[in-house]
Amino acid sequence: MTNPLKLATASSHGRPGVVACAAYAAGRRVAEIPIEEAGEWSRKPGHVVWIGLHEPDLELLRQLQREFNLHELAIEDALKAHQRPKLEQYGDALFVVARTAQMFDGRIAFGETHLFVGKGYVVSVRHGASTSYKPVRERCEAAQKAFSEGEDFILYAILDFIVDNYIPVIQTIQDEVEEIEDSILGETATQIHVTRLYQLRRDLLRLRNAAVPLVEVCRRLEQPGLPGIDPVMSPLFRDVSDHIRRVQEEIESLREVLAFAFETSLMTGQAQQTEITRKLASWAAILAVPTAVAGLYGMNFDVMPELHWKYGYAVVLVVILTVCGWLYWRFRRNGWL
């Protein structure tokens, strides 16, 4: 699967892996800066450096480590993806891992974002399928006053963006579930629906693993005591918390609904089979009548008076048709046919 998102974002800056690198003061972009000067800018009072990376190589991460004095373990984590969403505190710096999700070709594409947040800097490292944080940057630059709060506001904005991006994914799944629901209840479920139900369950499982640990991350961010997180930001992080809990609730609901759909599908399938067996039994009974009667008059006994009666054949035909017709009417009436 060639991912256009990846191609689009990886090369938008001079150095490969660097998507954006700018210094801000009082909520205003002061300068586009090279990575090499990032540490210097971040130490200027009232300045915040915001760097966006996409699948950086080790060398680039090492340079950032030197600039901002990042912790060795965080760098190792940022190099390889496949981390659980978490919040680590290394001295005065925070390291946040979040997993992103978006619909891509009818299936969910997962990505990972690692955030280094410290005094005067925010570094976001994206892995896999994940949209650029350009819209976040633009929104921050627009909300100049709030943005002037500094690096914790950027952290908030990115987390908010990630959580908001779960919504359309859930919406898509919800729509599809409702569609399958209709076909299950309308007795037209096929193997394709079974397959789709199965895939949706797997996808939801992955989505839950991606999203739910963020609840804990947000819970810690809304409580006081983390370095660099201003207590006035508390309501904002609580707002993100709320959204991610709503996402969690939706996921759990969908999981239950899919389980219900499975069970219902089993029952519908059983009913279907019963109906077919009934139909089979009905037609077998109806067709057994001419076979049995005709068999009798096909016997070769010397003395079989009916055979020599002029209207014998006609009467037998009428009897057969009458009995078959009566059976058909009966089966029809009690719903077997």
Added chain:
Amino acid sequence: MTNPLKLATASSHGRPGVVACAAYAAGRRVAEIPIEEAGEWSRKPGHVVWIGLHEPDLELLRQLQREFNLHELAIEDALKAHQRPKLEQYGDALFVVARTAQMFDGRIAFGETHLFVGKGYVVSVRHGASTSYKPVRERCEAAQKAFSEGEDFILYAILDFIVDNYIPVIQTIQDEVEEIEDSILGETATQIHVTRLYQLRRDLLRLRNAAVPLVEVCRRLEQPGLPGIDPVMSPLFRDVSDHIRRVQEEIESLREVLAFAFETSLMTGQAQQTEITRKLASWAAILAVPTAVAGLYGMNFDVMPELHWKYGYAVVLVVILTVCGWLYWRFRRNGWL
């Protein structure tokens, strides 16, 4: 679905979106006031302003924000529905979100109510299908003495009203479950029942998501420490807590009962199929007798003495009837037919 509730309530006041706006003192209605003077009235000692809104627009909310100095995030939440039930504290003001439920055309219609409660004012914002709080207002005005407690009593009265409204919804579901139960156990379950069972499970899931988070909201209200909540109100909020817990218990019970009904339905379906297979097998066996016997005497061998015996035909007929009758009696006896 055109919702008459919506139409009925949205226009009962001068300004669109405003359902009621009055000032109270010592539990007595002092004046119907325009929104613009609400802030002023709320600051008079011993006065409480109670405003009821229905799906207000942004402008109206902004005005209220100015009057009562409401928090930005709460205003944003109040504008769009789809919040989880919660209790937020912004400075000295409380922001409560609750979801309402009522039966509408045989299905549950959900609504949302947002409450702003602060020193001297209560603002209720309704979204979607939810009955007007006019009865609450009337009841409060009747219970003058208790009402004079102020804004926390109004909060209690509205929450109590919301929780009480869950009861008939649950009652309706309960009745329907019992009806389906009878048809499942009476072996007359059809696809319609399966569909209905499925819908009930989904509805209960939604009802649970709407109601259960209120338990936490009430738990916090009954404990001391929230601004503007008088400790003497504690028993009242504990009473609401008790009711919502009872609602929760009923929902959980119904969920289990529906799961039992599903399983039982599966077993009944299986038994039904077994019965049909038995019937099919029995009739196949009975009808195979004339076919086989007649087939034998339909053979064209030169030497078949029975064929030339005078009573051959009659004896064969008797034998066939006897065997068939005996089989029928046997199948009847062991319950296959």
Added chain:
Amino acid sequence: MTNPLKLATASSHGRPGVVACAAYAAGRRVAEIPIEEAGEWSRKPGHVVWIGLHEPDLELLRQLQREFNLHELAIEDALKAHQRPKLEQYGDALFVVARTAQMFDGRIAFGETHLFVGKGYVVSVRHGASTSYKPVRERCEAAQKAFSEGEDFILYAILDFIVDNYIPVIQTIQDEVEEIEDSILGETATQIHVTRLYQLRRDLLRLRNAAVPLVEVCRRLEQPGLPGIDPVMSPLFRDVSDHIRRVQEEIESLREVLAFAFETSLMTGQAQQTEITRKLASWAAILAVPTAVAGLYGMNFDVMPELHWKYGYAVVLVVILTVCGWLYWRFRRNGWL
């Protein structure tokens, strides 16, 4: 369902709704008193008034409220049944709600008991199907020394009685489950068993809802800090706690056992169906032999040498019987017939 329990207890005292009303001192019954003097007696040092009511009307409750200064919300609760088991503290008085259960006509009949316990008085209010507390009263009067402890001992005695009454209910269900178990494992399960299993599951659910919240009530009673509960009573309440926990454990076990029985029943049903299908298939195969062979020799070709052979008919009969016999023996051997 006319409930004889109700009729028997409701009229055993002068005033309707009052079952008993007596004053005790040092564990000895001092006087049968009218309700109107109850408050006065309860305030005499060393005296305890114990009143037993059955579905009282509002007027009677109001009078008690005046006598003992009971809380408004407790009175409201006591008037209507359908409360969750709980322990409320209103000032120096306790309000306890418990649900009772007893077997009645093969199904569980549930009742509710509300207890007001304060300095010098205990009022028990029974609703629905529940035995009189006369045996408790007699037992207390017999255990004079322990009884002299006062109102907390009465509370203990009633709770102990309620919890002990769950045991025969559970025992009855257990017996019935074992009976159904035998019929399921012995492959004679019928629709009646399915229906009974379903009803037992529902009843157990109700019993759990009635009994399990009492665990929390007892837990609070065994801990110090409640008004009027002497710490020396702690081991007694811990004993009730233990019993109710045992009841809870039994209920959970029975619930699991019923779930197992359901699953096993599904498997047994499946096995039964497989067996019938096998029988059907076997007989179809056996009977297809004469039909096919006879069909062949019923053909009217001019040249069919076997037909003119003297022993043709006999040989064919022998062949048919041999093949059918061999098939029968084979099916028998591998257990299909």
Added chain:
Amino acid sequence: MTNPLKLATASSHGRPGVVACAAYAAGRRVAEIPIEEAGEWSRKPGHVVWIGLHEPDLELLRQLQREFNLHELAIEDALKAHQRPKLEQYGDALFVVARTAQMFDGRIAFGETHLFVGKGYVVSVRHGASTSYKPVRERCEAAQKAFSEGEDFILYAILDFIVDNYIPVIQTIQDEVEEIEDSILGETATQIHVTRLYQLRRDLLRLRNAAVPLVEVCRRLEQPGLPGIDPVMSPLFRDVSDHIRRVQEEIESLREVLAFAFETSLMTGQAQQTEITRKLASWAAILAVPTAVAGLYGMNFDVMPELHWKYGYAVVLVVILTVCGWLYWRFRRNGWL
């Protein structure tokens, strides 16, 4: 079920119900003493009295109560079995209830042991099927140095013995599960296996109820603060804790495995039925060929040229055999036969 264990142990001492009664000092048995002197011996400094009872009568328990000043409720509990495993503290004495389990005739036999532990004495009361604690006594007497620690060491030794006795029970179940597993996966599962699976699930449920509450008992024993439990014993009780947790883990695993086995058995049963239906369908198709063809040539039309063709019969036979053979080969190839 006559239980030989019971007969063997109940009469090994002079008085009925008393299995052993000895005084120890510094880990050495000082004297076999009569019950009547037990209290006296227990108060001698450095002495411990260890009494073993089996289903004692009330009189015997009353005497012990007088000797060691035991709590009334503990005596009542010790008289009747059917207690939950628990640890009660009455003043300076401990009362411990544990349930024992051992294999007996292929099913688990459960017993109960009550332990009174106080300054200078340990009384063990056994109910139902449970091995004598003679081996424990011997082991303690052998480990003289550790034993000199006193009554808490005896408590540890008995609990350790009880927990160790769960292991062979679990081992037996495990072996049986593996055996059933093989037969389920090898498609030879029968009704007997279903019955056995069901019984194993019930037994495991009982075993869990017996064993798991001991986790809590041990947890409290390993923590400081209980009277008469020396903190140096902590690692020993933690060891028992560890073993019982391991037992718990094994039980939970077995429960899950049995649930898996049930589900797998359902699937195997379904597959079996599908296979039979396929076989039935295949043979029905094969046998329908001669029936249909022979039927055609059994018709009595005047003009049927094939009938008069010399090789007609032979050709028809060949055609029938060819088609049947071809069908057989096809069904064989795609696995239906």
Added chain:
Amino acid sequence: MTNPLKLATASSHGRPGVVACAAYAAGRRVAEIPIEEAGEWSRKPGHVVWIGLHEPDLELLRQLQREFNLHELAIEDALKAHQRPKLEQYGDALFVVARTAQMFDGRIAFGETHLFVGKGYVVSVRHGASTSYKPVRERCEAAQKAFSEGEDFILYAILDFIVDNYIPVIQTIQDEVEEIEDSILGETATQIHVTRLYQLRRDLLRLRNAAVPLVEVCRRLEQPGLPGIDPVMSPLFRDVSDHIRRVQEEIESLREVLAFAFETSLMTGQAQQTEITRKLASWAAILAVPTAVAGLYGMNFDVMPELHWKYGYAVVLVVILTVCGWLYWRFRRNGWL
């Protein structure tokens, strides 16, 4: 099953059971030492003795006990395997139990490692199938600076190695699950897949029991307060914690996926059966036509005009073929054939 791992590691040192025994100072290997001098070396300032054992006998463990003054219970545990993963603190020494897992012949082979960690020494005892810790030793010797931290770093390195070794096991299971998934959804599931699904579920259960208790061990190691664990090691242990939590999450996901696969397989099986029943019914209907018609014209009535019509036979054949063809087309169209 002869385990080559065992053979390979058990004899790599002079004494049987001893795999390696070396003293380190400042992260550098100072000397290969005999067991007898281990205690002495461990007490030299700045020195750490690291001993690797594989299934040692009692004598060897007793010697180590004397050298490092190990606790009796830990020695007993280390002698027999089958411990739950745990962390015990005996005075100033830690005793850690972990279970290892690796793929071996398509199934998971489990082992156990016991670690004694105290001032100046680390002893690792391996049981069952588990790779040697030689790679850990080499990695430690390479990371000289970190290694100079001492015995807690060795503990970290071994735990990290154990946890990392779970990953390929999970990966293998994941691959197999995906393979089975494809065959289930592609309707080609066979009894072999059912068996494999069952085995995977059992294996995952065992893996969970082996891995998940390590979460608790790591959680305690990352918190301050354990003897000999330097607080600067906290981030490293938190890193191991993170990995084991990720392993846990993967295991839980796989367990759910396998449960989904089971359910889906049941539905697919049901659908398959329905399809076969449909096919059977269709062919039975088609073949019943010639049988019934031919039966009619096989009757021996004197007066059957069609029989004497010249084109009778041909017309009947055409009628039969037409009806059969029409039925075939109809069944084809609605998907029954």
